[in-house]
Amino acid sequence: MNCYEIRxxxxxxxxxxxxxxxxxxxxVLAAALLAPGQSxxxxxxxxxxxxxxxxxxxxxxxxxxxxxxxxxxxxTALSAAEIPEELMREMRSSVIFLGALLARLGSARISYPxxxxxxxxxxxxxxxxxxALGAEIREDxxxxxxxxxxxxxxxxxxxxxVGATENAMLAACGCEGVTCISGAAREPEIVDLQRFxxxxxxxxxxxxxxxxxxRxxxxxxxxxxxxxxxxIAAATYLCAAGAAGGEVELTGADPAHLTVFLDCLxxxxxxxxxxxxxxxxxxxxxxxxxxxxxTAPYPGFPTDAQALLMAALAGGSGTTMFVxxxxxxxxxxVDELRRMGADIRASGRVAVVSGxxxxxxxxxxxxxxxxxxxxxxxxxxxxxxTRVAGLRHIRxxxxxxxxxxxxLGAEIRExxxxxxxxxxxxxxRRWHQRDETAEEDGTGACSDPYSKF
Ligand code: UD1
Numbered sequence: 001m002n003c004y005e006i007r008x009x010x011x012x013x014x015x016x017x018x019x020x021x022x023x024x025x026x027x028v029l030a031a032a033l034l035a036p037g038q039s040x041x042x043x044x045x046x047x048x049x050x051x052x053x054x055x056x057x058x059x060x061x062x063x064x065x066x067x068x069x070x071x072x073x074x075x076t077a078l079s080a081a082e083i084p085e086e087l088m089r090e091m092r093s094s095v096i097f098l099g100a101l102l103a104r105l106g107s108a109r110i111s112y113p114x115x116x117x118x119x120x121x122x123x124x125x126x127x128x129x130x131x132a133l134g135a136e137i138r139e140d141x142x143x144x145x146x147x148x149x150x151x152x153x154x155x156x157x158x159x160x161x162v163g164a165t166e167n168a169m170l171a172a173c174g175c176e177g178v179t180c181i182s183g184a185a186r187e188p189e190i191v192d193l194q195r196f197x198x199x200x201x202x203x204x205x206x207x208x209x210x211x212x213x214x215r216x217x218x219x220x221x222x223x224x225x226x227x228x229x230x231x232i233a234a235a236t237y238l239c240a241a242g243a244a245g246g247e248v249e250l251t252g253a254d255p256a257h258l259t260v261f262l263d264c265l266x267x268x269x270x271x272x273x274x275x276x277x278x279x280x281x282x283x284x285x286x287x288x289x290x291x292x293x294x295t296a297p298y299p300g301f302p303t304d305a306q307a308l309l310m311a312a313l314a315g316g317s318g319t320t321m322f323v324x325x326x327x328x329x330x331x332x333x334v335d336e337l338r339r340m341g342a343d344i345r346a347s348g349r350v351a352v353v354s355g356x357x358x359x360x361x362x363x364x365x366x367x368x369x370x371x372x373x374x375x376x377x378x379x380x381x382x383x384x385x386t387r388v389a390g391l392r393h394i395r396x397x398x399x400x401x402x403x404x405x406x407x408l409g410a411e412i413r414e415x416x417x418x419x420x421x422x423x424x425x426x427x428x429r430r431w432h433q434r435d436e437t438a439e440e441d442g443t444g445a446c447s448d449p450y451s452k453f
Contacts, residue, residue: 001389001416001417002389002391002414002415002416002417003363003387003388003389003390003391003414003415003417004376004379004387004388004391004394004402004412004413004414004415005385005386005387005412005413005414005415006361006376006379006380006382006385006386006387006388006410006411006412007384007385007411007412008244008359008361008379008380008381008382008383008384008385008386008411009244009381009382009383010244010380010409010410010411011241011244011245011246011409012237012240012241012244012245012246012248012380012405012408012409012410013246013247013248013408013409014248014249014407014408014409015248015249015250015251016237016248016249016250016251016404016407016408017250017251017252018229018230018233018234018237018250018251018252018253019043019045019229019230019233019252019398019399019400020042020043020044020045020069020226020227020228020229020230021045021188021189021192021227021228021229021230021231021232021233022045022047022049022050022230022232022233022396022397023093023162023187023189023230023232024188024189024192024193024227024228024230025041025044025045025047025050025053025227026049026050026053026091026093026096027093027096027166027170027189027193028041028192028193028196028225028227029041029050029053029054029057029071029073030053030057030096030097030100030170031100031170031193031196031197031200032057032062032073032075032222033057033060033062033073033075033078033097033100033101033104034075034100034103034104034170034173034174034197034200034202034220035075035104035200035201035219035220035221035222036075036076036078036221036222037074037075037076037221037222038072038073038074038076038222039072039073039074039075039200039222039223039224039225040070040071040072040222040223040224040225041070041071041072041073041224041225041227042069042070042224042225042226042227043069043226043227043229043252044066044069044070044071044227045069045227045230045398045399046399046400047395047396047397047398047399048392048395048396049090049091049093049396049397050071052087052090052091052094053091053093053094054071055087055090056083056087056094056097057073057075059080059083059084059087060078060079060080060081060083060097060101061075061077061078061079061080062074062075062077062078063076063077073222074222075104075222078104078105081101081105081107081108081109082108082109082110083097083108083109083110083111084111085111085142088110088111088112088113089111089113091113091396092113092121092163093113093163094110094113095110095113095123095126095163095167096163096166096167096170097110098110098126098130098144098146098167098171099126099130099166099167099168099169099170099171100170100171101146102130102135102146102147102150102171102174103150103170103171103172103173103174103175104174106147106148106149106150106174107145107146107147108144108145108146108147109143109144109145109146110143110144110146111142111143111144112142112144121327123163123164125157125158125159125161125164126161126163126164126167126168127144128158129155129157129164129167129168129171129181130146130167130168130171132153132155133150133151133152133153133155133168133171133172133175133179134148134149134150134151134153134175135147135148135150135171136148150171150172150174150175150176150216151175151176151177152172152175152176152177152178152179152214152215152216152217153175153177153179153180154179154180154182155168155179155180155181155182156181156182156183157181157182157183157184157185158183159183160183160184160185160186160210160297161185162185162187162189162190164185165181165184165185165190165212166190166193168181168184168212169181169190169193169194169197169204169207169212169214170197172204172214172216173197173202173204173214173216173218173220174216174217175214175216175217176216176217177215177216177217178213178214178215178216179213179214179216180211180212180213181211181212181213181214182210182211183210184206184207184209184210184211184212185297185298186207186208186209186210186297186298186299187297187298188208188228188231188254188257188298189228190207190208190212191207191208191228192227192228193207194206194207194208194212195225196223196225199223199224199225200220200221200222200223201218201219201220201221201223202214202218202220203215203218228254228257229252229253229254229257229277230253231253231254231257231258231261231302232302232304232305232308232370232397233253233397233398233399234250234252234253234258234279235258235261235302235304235305235308235309236308236373236377236398236401237250237404237405237408238250238261238262238265238270238279238281239305239308239309239311239312239374239377240312240376240377240380240381240405240408240410241281241283241408242265242268242270242281242283242287242312242381243287243311243312243315243377243378243380243381244380244381244410245283245284245285245381246282246283246408246409247280247281247282248280248281248282248408249278249279249280249281250278250279250281251277251278252277253277253279254277255274255277255278255279258279259299260299260300260301260302261301261302261305261309262274262279264290264293264301264309265281265283267288267290267291268287268288268289268290268312268313268316269283269285269286269287269288270282270283270287271283286315286316286317286355286357287312287313287315287316287317287355288316288317288318288355289313289316289317289318289319289320289353289354289355290313290318290320291320292320292321292322292323293306293309293320293321293322293323294322294323294325295322295323295324295325295326295330296325296326297326303324303325303326303327303330304370305370306322306324306330306370307330307333307370307371307373307374308370308373308374308377310322310333310334310337310344310351310353310374311333311337311374311375311377311378311381312377312378312381313353313355314337314340314342314343314344314353314355314356314359314378315342315355315356315357315358315359315378315381315382316355316357317355317357318354318355319352319353319354319355320352320353320355321350321351321352321353322350322351322352322353323349323350324349324350324351325349330368330371331346331351332367332368332371333366333367333368333371333372333374333375334346334351336364336365336366336371336375337359337364337374337375337378339362339363339364340359340360340361340362340364340378340379340382340386341356341358341359341360341362342356342359342378343355343356358381358382358383359378359381359382359383360382360383360384361379361382361383361384361385361386361387362386362387363386363387363389364378364379364386364387364388364389365388365389365390366388366389366390366391366393366394367390367393368393369393369394369396369397370397371393372388372390372391372393372394373394373397373398373401375388375390376388376394376401376405376412379412380405380410380412387415387417389417391414402414
């Protein structure tokens with residue numbers, strides 16, 4: 001089992017470029033199958049969720065390659081409409097293929113998606129949106145069979161679900177006529193998906209607001225797209241610098257996507273200045289408790305940043321109340337933070353954090369993506385050594401979390417536990433194994449980007 005070993009208490013200083021957004025690249029990659037021809041997706045982070053998405057595209061008949069930070073998808077030969085259960089279970093966002101396959105091929109067969117570590121995550125809103133567009137969906141022993149003739153209609157989402165909005169947008173591109181999605185989610189990643197769809201020739205308007213209009217049935221083609229910066233990865237590095245102290249400049253993420261979150265950091269005593277796509281951050285001394293943090297759909301406080309901010313505040317001073325309104329089981333990091341000496345009481349949707357001045361290093365286990373990253377944040381601010389297990393969660397959403405933190409001066413290394421009987425040589429080989437794997441995966445230099453696939 002691998003873990004991060006962190007020697008806390010070193011301030012973070014320097015510049016960092018933020019990766020492309022995980023929550024943007026996944027629907028964009030699914031959208032690439034809407035049209036024959038090649039799409040080039042730049043600023044594509046190297047994540048296991050991206051690898052899983054590319055596996056699905058390949059299985060459906062697309063050619064897929066990588067050239068540096070760009071992913072190339074040629075969806076000309078797309079032929080299959082069925083995604084097997086083992087791939088669907090890899091991640092929840094695989095459900096996005098439903099709308100894309102219906103639009104391109106008129107049918108889709110998938111099983112229920114996985115990735116449910118935040119409590120029950122139904123897909124009823126996805127299905128009712130697609131049904132509203134004329135899709136016939138039969139649910140049979142965990143398998144969804146979808147077909148029917150799609151037609152542009154008015155549909156209203158009962159909740160601004162990010163995934164259901166994206167699914168409806170993709171399906172609407174294959175509908176004859178005009179689709180009007182009201183009650184849509186307003187996240188920046190939806191605006192990014194709209195940008196890509198428009199580059200493909202689709203007529204989509206309104207993303208960023210709560211009504212999105214799609215004039216379907218237009219001929220689409222492959223396109224080039226640069227994925228928007230990852231606002232949650234940016235929040236992670238800012239929380240890390242908040243917990244450890246220091247001065248950090250982030251580039252590549254739009255500060256306008258983080259307004260409410262940055263306000264919280266300022267209230268906690270940090271200095272934040274923004275210039276275009278640059279965030280200049282400094283923190284001296286412990287963070288102070290702040291007024292109640294309530295997670296909400298965008299532009300409210302992002303649920304994905306809740307654990308990260310909580311970890312930073314747990315080692316500060318003063319009391320902060322969190323109210324998690326988006327997911328039922330999003331306090332699983334709390335028990336692990338307590339192992340580090342945190343004073344947090346959680347009950348139902350509410351958690352109350354009383355800063356203890358300094359957390360102390362411990363062995364802790366991450367059980368979901370942002371919860372695991374929050375333990376890294378806590379470890380960077382703690383006294384002594386923290387070991388964070390559960391790296392498979394972190395790899396789903398962070399491209400080189402440890403190496404990026406090292407560029408800021410953090411002492412963080414990936415270690416293999418149970419290495420007592422291993423020789424130094426074997427340990428050294430293991431240490432470098434990931435680089436070799438990256439080359440085998442085609443992320444190294446390669447003249448024909450498709451040749452490895
Ligand atoms: C996306 C993000 C995730 C983020 C979440 C909320 C991606 C890949 N993931 O997830 O990181 O935490 O938005 O900002 O973009 N719901 C239903 N029925 C449905 C769909 C959703 O009841 O059919 C509920 C969910 O249980 C949840 C709420 O709606 O309580 C919001 O979920 P949603 O916006 O759909 O999240 P995801 O798209 O899964």
